[in-house]
Amino acid sequence: MPRAGRRSLAITASVALLAGALPTAAFAQLPSTDDPRVGLGGGAFDAETATLGMEQTGFFDKRESPFFDPATSLSPNVAAAIGTANSDMAFTGDHVIHGNWRGFQIYDISDPSNPTLRTEVLCPGGQGDVNVHGNLLFHSVEQATARVDCGAQGTLPGDQPDPERFRGVRIWDISDLDNPFQVAAVQTCRGSHTNRLVEDPNDPTRVYIYNNGTSTFRHPDEEPGCTDHPLTTDPVTDENVDRWQIEVIEVPLANPAAARIVNEARLFADEETGALNGLNNTQSGALHPCATAAEGSCAPAGAAYSPLPNTNTCHDITAYPEIGLAAGACQGNGILIDISDPADPVRIDAVADPNFSYWHSANFSNDGTKVLFTDEWGGGTGPRCAANHQLSWGANALFEIVDGKLEFASYYKLPAPQTNTENCVAHQANIVPVPGRDVIVQAWYQGGISMFDWTDPKNPFEIGYFDRGPIDEEVMILGGHWSGYWYNGNVFGAEIARGLDVLDLTPTDDLTANEIEAAKTVQLDEHNAMSMRMITWEPSFPLIRATIDQLARDGSLAANKAKQVYGFVERAERFADGPQRNAAKPQLQNALKQLNSADHQRLIDAINDVMATL
Incomplete structure (x- = not known):
């Protein structure tokens, strides 16, 4: 595949190091041991569960999949178990596409209470990150044993060139979900650990893939132009070096077989010196903060950083084309990226x-x-949610974006400790479309799934969870939720070792039935959690009721007023659905008379929007 000329991209912001800005004492808390998730009994398929605001209503048992191997899938040897591990998900119509080290699987979720395996595609190559766009599926491949023809027989050792080896992004035609076929295979220098779909709002004829390769470099005789350079704190200015960049792949939708690399984006360069390695250059052996905290704070982890926060590629990038921004999680830095020209991303801030x-x-x-x-x-393969691990380690860092800069707000970490036989740390998340709030559902491996509100990013709080006990109470076996994603009314949990969970949201003190119903009105044709599209809510009575609940919760709508407004809205809905449809609008007008624009504008707007449909 032809490679583009290398470019050092414009950079308009320097790195903000949070160390001096954080009120570190405020974030030195430990998880609470007074939690229903503490002490759950273990078991691969019969572990005890603890839930709040989530109910398991569907499950696909991985033992029913051809990708389950009784000899290795539940092995305490991580290298063996990972060979059949489930990974990330994408959604199209009534189907989940679920990545796996062996290839990918397609589940029919038309009945969410009974997900069924429709298709499995054997094509080994690593964790198999997936993104979907129309009839195309983009599939990451990084292992040196992967083949162009998807064969399972392997290749020559990685230190020997092999024309049969494939490491990069496969593109599949999934117009027939029963018979996907490969239409392109874009080779890259370090394979593809994750790939991110980026749409161009100004050009619907093509999409872009931001490829993140984190593995070893290929043999130079296998892929011409792939040149490695050792990690160093010395400035690296040689533009021929292929480290310290991400690959931008252009995909013409009318001819995806013509997909090619069009840019090697230098997102980490120093804007003053031009050094390609201009961000975090932490070297091997550097100590994690747990090493200088209270005695025993690291255990069972070691004292050194692992993995190493050295920025030479991105692990993953979340793209949001409608706002012209992407967020790169790039090993040693978080970066904010201008993607107004998706073929030419530009770093605008880094922390x-x-x-x-x-x-x-x-x-x-x-x-x-x-x-x-x-x-x-x-x-992701070690226990990092132990009772002695601070809530700022292995956590989320929440930022506000102010004038193009990232301003730290707080941390959020799973608040319940896990055992030392449960791999646990922050992992894949996405939005739950509760109107008027920012709610996230997130996977924590064997820490399960946590749902939290971060409407106020300085004060995030958990509002729901689903957790199992450890796969094994005596030894660590790789498992747990790789991702927890909301899609069309349910939360889907991609369980590495156990299969696929389907969860319903249930009301709690922090999330009402009306808010859940309003979220369910958002129905998507396809969904990639980190290739974001802006969510909008159509006018509806559930949206009105959810807004009433929220105003009553925060005290801006008095209880007696809320009761009156509910009454008018309920009568309006009954009329709207029956032969007296014309009587619905006066009821809503009566509801509006109870409100004032200073405190209740969101509710006024929601009511007016419904009236406009009557």
Whole structure:
């Protein structure tokens, strides 16, 4: 595949190091041991569960999948178990596409209470990150044993060139979900750990893939132009070096077979010196903050950073084309990127944090004014939610975006400790479309799924969870939720070792039935959690009721007024659905008379929007 000329991109902001700005004492708390999730009994498929605001209503048992291997899938040997591990998800219509080290699987979720395996595609190559756009599926491949033809027989050792080896992004035609076929295979220098779909609001004829390769470099005789350079604190200015960049792949939708790399984006360069390695250059052996905290704070982790916060690629990038921004979680830094020209991304700000071992992934708020970054301390294969681990380690860092700059607000971490036989750390998340609030659902591996409100990013709080006991109470076995994503009314949990969970949201003190119903009115044709599209809510009675609940909760609508407004709205809805439809509008007009624009504008707007449909 032809490679583009290398470019050093414009950079308009320097790095903000959070160490001096954080009120560190305020974030030195430990998780609470007074929690229903503490002490759950273990078991691969019969573990005890604890839930709040979530109910398991569907499950696909991984033992029913051809990708389950009784000899290795539940092995305490991580290297063996990961060979059949489930990974991330994308959604199209009534289907989940679920990545796996062996390829990918397609589940029919038309009945969410009974997800069924429709198709499995054997095509080994690593964690198999997936993104979907129309009839195209983009699939990450990074292992040196992966083949162009998807064969399972492997290749020559990685230190020997092999024309049969494939490491990069596969593009599949999934117009027939029963028979996907490969239409392109874009080779890259370090393979593809994650790939991120980026749409161009100004050009619907093509999409872009931001490729993040985190693995070793290819043999130079295998992929010409792939040149490595050792990690160093010395400035690196040689533009021929392929480290310290991400690959931008252009995909013409009318001819995806012509997909090609069009840019190697230098997102980490020093704007003053031009050094390609211009961001965090932490070297091997540097100590994690746990090493200088109270005695025993690191255990069972080691004292050194792992993985290493050294910024030479991005682990993942979340793109939000409608606001012209992306957020890069780039090993040693979180970066804010201008993607107004998606073929030519430009870094506009960067932050670092000594509490973060590995900037892993990111999510924007729906309005694009906030962003959270996750820290995958331990790489996802170790227990990093122990009772002695501070809530600022292996956590989310929440930021506000102010005049194009990232301003730290707070941390959020799973508040319940997990055992030392449960791999646990912050992982993949996405928005739950509760109108008027910013709610996130997030996977924490064997810490389960946590749902939290970060409307006020300085004061995030948990509002729901689903957690199982450890796969094994005596030894650590890789498992837990890789991702927890809301899609069309349910939360889907991609369980590494156990299968696929389907959860319903249930009312709690912090989330009402009306808010859940309003969220369910958002129905998507397809969904990639980190290729964001702005969520909007159509006029509806559930939206009105959810807004009443929120105004009553925060005290801006008195209880007696709320009761009156509910009454008018309920009568209006009954009329709207029956033969007296014309009587609905006067009831809503009566509801409006109870409100004032200073305190209740969102509710006034919601009522007026429904009236306009009557």
